[in-house]
Amino acid sequence: MKKMDLTPMLKPKSVAIIGASRDPDKVGHVILQNYINAGYSGRLYAVNKNADADIMGVKTVRSILDIKEKIDLAVVAIPAQYVPMALEECGRSGAKTAVVVSGGFAEIGNTKLQEDLVSVAEKYGMPTLGPNCLGVMDPRSRIDTLFLPTYKLSRPEVGGVSFVCQSGAVGSTVLDLISGEGFGLSKFISYGNAAHVDEVDILNYLMDDEETKVVIMYVEGIKRGKEFIEIARKITKKKPVVVLKAGRTAAGSAAAHSHTAALAGSYEAHEALFRQYGFTIADDLSDLLNYAKILDSCDFPKGNRVAIITNGGGTGVLSADAIGITESLQLAEFSPSIASSLRKQLPPLVNIRIPLDLAGDADDKRYEIALNAVTSDSNIDMVLAIVLFQTPGADSKLAAKLVSLKERMNKPLIVLSVGAEYTAMHTKMMESAGLPVYESPTAAVRSLAALLKYARYRGMK
Amino acid sequence: MKKMDLTPMLKPKSVAIIGASRDPDKVGHVILQNYINAGYSGRLYAVNKNADADIMGVKTVRSILDIKEKIDLAVVAIPAQYVPMALEECGRSGAKTAVVVSGGFAEIGNTKLQEDLVSVAEKYGMPTLGPNCLGVMDPRSRIDTLFLPTYKLSRPEVGGVSFVCQSGAVGSTVLDLISGEGFGLSKFISYGNAAHVDEVDILNYLMDDEETKVVIMYVEGIKRGKEFIEIARKITKKKPVVVLKAGRTAAGSAAAHSHTAALAGSYEAHEALFRQYGFTIADDLSDLLNYAKILDSCDFPKGNRVAIITNGGGTGVLSADAIGITESLQLAEFSPSIASSLRKQLPPLVNIRIPLDLAGDADDKRYEIALNAVTSDSNIDMVLAIVLFQTPGADSKLAAKLVSLKERMNKPLIVLSVGAEYTAMHTKMMESAGLPVYESPTAAVRSLAALLKYARYRGMK
Numbered sequence: 001m002k003k004m005d006l007t008p009m010l011k012p013k014s015v016a017i018i019g020a021s022r023d024p025d026k027v028g029h030v031i032l033q034n035y036i037n038a039g040y041s042g043r044l045y046a047v048n049k050n051a052d053a054d055i056m057g058v059k060t061v062r063s064i065l066d067i068k069e070k071i072d073l074a075v076v077a078i079p080a081q082y083v084p085m086a087l088e089e090c091g092r093s094g095a096k097t098a099v100v101v102s103g104g105f106a107e108i109g110n111t112k113l114q115e116d117l118v119s120v121a122e123k124y125g126m127p128t129l130g131p132n133c134l135g136v137m138d139p140r141s142r143i144d145t146l147f148l149p150t151y152k153l154s155r156p157e158v159g160g161v162s163f164v165c166q167s168g169a170v171g172s173t174v175l176d177l178i179s180g181e182g183f184g185l186s187k188f189i190s191y192g193n194a195a196h197v198d199e200v201d202i203l204n205y206l207m208d209d210e211e212t213k214v215v216i217m218y219v220e221g222i223k224r225g226k227e228f229i230e231i232a233r234k235i236t237k238k239k240p241v242v243v244l245k246a247g248r249t250a251a252g253s254a255a256a257h258s259h260t261a262a263l264a265g266s267y268e269a270h271e272a273l274f275r276q277y278g279f280t281i282a283d284d285l286s287d288l289l290n291y292a293k294i295l296d297s298c299d300f301p302k303g304n305r306v307a308i309i310t311n312g313g314g315t316g317v318l319s320a321d322a323i324g325i326t327e328s329l330q331l332a333e334f335s336p337s338i339a340s341s342l343r344k345q346l347p348p349l350v351n352i353r354i355p356l357d358l359a360g361d362a363d364d365k366r367y368e369i370a371l372n373a374v375t376s377d378s379n380i381d382m383v384l385a386i387v388l389f390q391t392p393g394a395d396s397k398l399a400a401k402l403v404s405l406k407e408r409m410n411k412p413l414i415v416l417s418v419g420a421e422y423t424a425m426h427t428k429m430m431e432s433a434g435l436p437v438y439e440s441p442t443a444a445v446r447s448l449a450a451l452l453k454y455a456r457y458r459g460m461k
Numbered sequence: 462m463k464k465m466d467l468t469p470m471l472k473p474k475s476v477a478i479i480g481a482s483r484d485p486d487k488v489g490h491v492i493l494q495n496y497i498n499a500g501y502s503g504r505l506y507a508v509n510k511n512a513d514a515d516i517m518g519v520k521t522v523r524s525i526l527d528i529k530e531k532i533d534l535a536v537v538a539i540p541a542q543y544v545p546m547a548l549e550e551c552g553r554s555g556a557k558t559a560v561v562v563s564g565g566f567a568e569i570g571n572t573k574l575q576e577d578l579v580s581v582a583e584k585y586g587m588p589t590l591g592p593n594c595l596g597v598m599d600p601r602s603r604i605d606t607l608f609l610p611t612y613k614l615s616r617p618e619v620g621g622v623s624f625v626c627q628s629g630a631v632g633s634t635v636l637d638l639i640s641g642e643g644f645g646l647s648k649f650i651s652y653g654n655a656a657h658v659d660e661v662d663i664l665n666y667l668m669d670d671e672e673t674k675v676v677i678m679y680v681e682g683i684k685r686g687k688e689f690i691e692i693a694r695k696i697t698k699k700k701p702v703v704v705l706k707a708g709r710t711a712a713g714s715a716a717a718h719s720h721t722a723a724l725a726g727s728y729e730a731h732e733a734l735f736r737q738y739g740f741t742i743a744d745d746l747s748d749l750l751n752y753a754k755i756l757d758s759c760d761f762p763k764g765n766r767v768a769i770i771t772n773g774g775g776t777g778v779l780s781a782d783a784i785g786i787t788e789s790l791q792l793a794e795f796s797p798s799i800a801s802s803l804r805k806q807l808p809p810l811v812n813i814r815i816p817l818d819l820a821g822d823a824d825d826k827r828y829e830i831a832l833n834a835v836t837s838d839s840n841i842d843m844v845l846a847i848v849l850f851q852t853p854g855a856d857s858k859l860a861a862k863l864v865s866l867k868e869r870m871n872k873p874l875i876v877l878s879v880g881a882e883y884t885a886m887h888t889k890m891m892e893s894a895g896l897p898v899y900e901s902p903t904a905a906v907r908s909l910a911a912l913l914k915y916a917r918y919r920g921m922k
Contacts, residue, residue, distance in 0.1 A: 104810075108810055108812075148851050148852070148853075151883060152850060152851045152852075152883045153851040153880070153881075153883075154881045154882060154883075165775075166775070167773070167774055167775025167776075167778070168773070168774075168775070168821065169771075169772070169773020169774055169775045169776045169777075169821070169849055169852075170773070170775035170776055170779070171775075172773075172849065172851040172852075173773070173776065173849055173851060173879035173880050173884075174879075176851055176879070176880040176881045176884065177879065177880065177881060179881050180881045180882075218775065220775070220778065244779075246775065246778040246779055246782060247778065247782065248782045248785065248786065249781070249782050249784070249785020249786060250785060251781040251782065251784055251785040251791075251792045252778050252779070252781040252782030252783075252784075252785055254781075255774075255777055255778040255781040255782075255816050256778045283903070284779075284783075284901055284902065284903040285779065285879065285901050285902065286901050286903075310630075311630070312628070312629070312630020312631070312633075312634070313628055313629075313630055314626075314627070314628025314629070314630045314631035314632075314679065314681070314707065315628075315630045315631055315634065316630075316716055317628070317681065317707040317708065317713050317716040317717045318631070318705075318707055318713070318745075318746065320710070320712040320713040320715075320716040321707060321708065321709045321710050321712065321713030321716075322713075322745075323710070323712055323713075324709065324710020324711060324712040324713055325709065325710060330712075331712045349565070349569055351569075355716050360629065360630070388630055388633065388634055389613060390609050390613050390614040390633040390634060390637055391609065391613075391630075391633075392486075392491075392609075418634035418635075418637070418638065418746065419614070419634050419637040419638065420614075420615045420637045420638060420640050420641045421615060421641075422612060422613045422614070422615075422637075423637065440745055440746050440747050441745065441746065442744070442745045442747075
C-alpha cells in the first residue's frame, strides 16, 4: 500500500490560507484568526484574489503562485466551484498538501466537482483532505484549520490521543469535550467526504506516529475495504484504535448516506471486522472518550479480577452490578494473608471483603492502607477506587494520595467520583496528573472491560 | 394499609437536633450548621447532654424532655447504643417524628439494637426514619438533616422531583448531581436500614403529595412485597416513578446484603414486578436523572414517531441510530404538504428529510421554520432538536427561541447539545427555563423512549 506522507499537513513549516478574508463572517477569516491566536510560528500567508498587501497583519497575495516558496500546507476555504482551479494552482506552485474545508461536493450530489478535485490531487501527488471537513489540528505544531472560533469550541491540550473523524459536527463536539478531559490531543483529522485522503491513509500515517498513543475514530462508511483490513491488522498490534461506526441501524444508515454520501454498509459486517482486528468498539460518543482515557493512561492488566475500594456502600453495590453485567470482568477476592493484614489495620466496623467499604469517614490514610494491600495481592488484577467527595474525609489530600499511589502501582487503577462542583475540582486535579476518573459506575466498569479486551488481543504483554 | 403521616418530618414547625455540638468534627455540628445556613424559619432546638445555654446561637437543652412544646421532628445524631434511649425520650416528650442518622445497627450485625429502636417507634406511633441514613431534605420548608456540608454537596433548587434513596452514598451523589440539573427537588428522603419507615410508607406519602410530580428511587431490597405491590399499583397511575434497583447481578446482590442488610432477592422478579406496575426502570445513575428530567417537563406524546432537527449531520446520524436501537421509537417522515412548504422556506442545500440537517450555518430563524413545520405535522409525535453550539449560527438567541417554541408546542421537545463551556452555558439557560437538554444521543433517545413507555402505561391521556 502506498503511504501518503501527511507530515507537511500536520507539521507544516509554511501555510497558505486560500480565501483568507477581512470579513469576520467568512470562514477564511476565522481560520486566519485562529492561526494568529494559536501562535503558529511557521511562515503564514493569506491568499485572496482581491488582496491588498496584508490581512490582519499577515502577508497577503492574490494567488498561491505569487508565493516564492513551496508551501507545506494549503488550506482552501472558498466556494466549491472555484476549488479545483485553486488546487490546480497549489499543485503548480509545488504545495505539498492541501486541506479543503469547503462543502458543496458529493454530499449534495456534485460528484463531478469532487472528481475534478481528486484529479488535481492525483495529478500533483498532493495529499488533499476533505472536501466538506474541518481539517486538521495538532497542538504541538499549533496547526489549526478549524473554522470554529475558540470561544465556542475549546481546544484540547497536548497529549497522546489522535482523533480521526469523518463528520465535522461530531468532530467539533468531541474535540470540545476532550478539552474538558484529563487526556490531551496528538492530532485531530476531520476528513469529510474522504475524496482523496481517506481513513486508510490516515491510519497508515498514525500507525507510525510516535506522538500518537491511542487512536479514536468516528466513521460513517469505509470505501477501501481490502486496504482497510490490511492497515487494521497492523495498527492494532502497535496501538489501540477505538471506533464509533455510524449506521448501526437502518435509520442511521440511511441518514449517513445523506450526510457524507457514505455507503454505510452492513453494521454487523463492519463490527465483525473491527472485532477480528482488535479494534475497541464504542457504542456512543461517551465510550469514545471513556475508552481513550483508560487506554491512554493505564498499562495492561494481568487478568480480569477487579477490586472495588469505596467510601460509599451503595456506589460499591452499583459498581459490583456493573462488573456482573460485563461478563468479562469478575469481582476479586482478597488473598487470606492480605485479608488478615487488612483486618489488623482497618477499623473494626470495616467488613474485609470486596467491594471494600471503607465507610463514609474514610480519609487518605485509610485509602492508602487499602490500596497498598491491593497492590501486593496477587489475586487482584485491576482496581476501581470509588471516592465520593461529599464525605467528610475525602479532600484534596486524598486526591493527591491516589495520584501518587497510581504512580507506584503495578496494576491499572481508575477512580469513580460522582458529584457537582467540589467533585469536579478534584476530578480535574487527578486527571491532569494522569489518573483517569469516571462519573458513573457503568462508564468506569465498561472502560476496565475495554482495557482488558484490548490487553487480551495484544496477548497481555 | 396504614398510612404514616410524614408531614411533620418534612414540613416541621419545630426541630430538635439531638447530638448538636460545638465540635466541628461532630455530625451534630454539621447538621445544626446546615439548618442555620439554610435559613430554616421554624423553632430550632439543640439537644446535648453536656449542654450550656446555647450552641452557635441556638437554644440548647440537656434533654428533649426539657423542651416545653411537642416537637414535630427530632433529628438523632448520637452513637448507636444511646439511640433507643434518646428515642424513648422523644416519644415521652410527644415528638411527632424522628430521623436517626446514626449508623451501627443491622448493617453491622447489631440487629438487637435495631429491634429496640423499632419497638420505641411503634410504642409511640412515631414515624422514625433510618437508622444509617442521611435523613430528609425539602427545599420548600428548608428542612435539611444531611450531615454533609454544602461546599461539598451542593443543594438542589425547589422543584417537582422527589428522590427516595436507601443508600446515603448514592443519595448524596445524586442530590449533588441534581443541583447541576435544570429540574428541582421536591423531597429527598434517604431511609437507610428502613427499620420503621420504609419505601412503602414513603411512596404512600409521596403519592398524595401535590408538590411531587415525579418520584425517582434507588432501592437495594424491598421488605414488604405485598404492600409494595399495593402501593405500586396506585402511585404509577398518578405520577411516574423511576427506579434503580441494585443487585442486578450475583456480585451486586451480595454486596447489597453486606451494605444495608437488604435481601436483594431476584432482580428478574423485581424487574418483572416494576414493569407490570408501570415503573420506569433505570439501568444506571444517569438514567435516573435523564428520565426524571423528561418526565418532569414534557407532556405525553401521541405516538412514537420522532423528528430529528439538527445543525450537525453526524450527530443526526448517531441519533437516528439510537432511535433504531430502542425498537419502540421510530424516525418520523414529513407529511408531503409540510415537506413542500419546508422546501420553499429552507435554503436549497437543505435536504428535506428526517433527520433534517439544517446545516452548520443554521440560526434561530431556520430552527423556527423547521420547528413550526414539525408542530403542525400530524405525522410527528416528538421532537429531538440537536443544537451544536460550536457552529456560527448557534447562540443565546437560538437557545431563547427554542425555549419559547417549547412553550407553545403541542408535542414533547427535547434538546441535544454536546460540548464544553460555551455549550454548558446555553444548556443551563435552556434547562432553567424548563427545556430538557441532553449530552449524548443515547441519553436523549433513551429518555424519549422512557417517556413514551410511561405515556403508554397511562393510556397516553
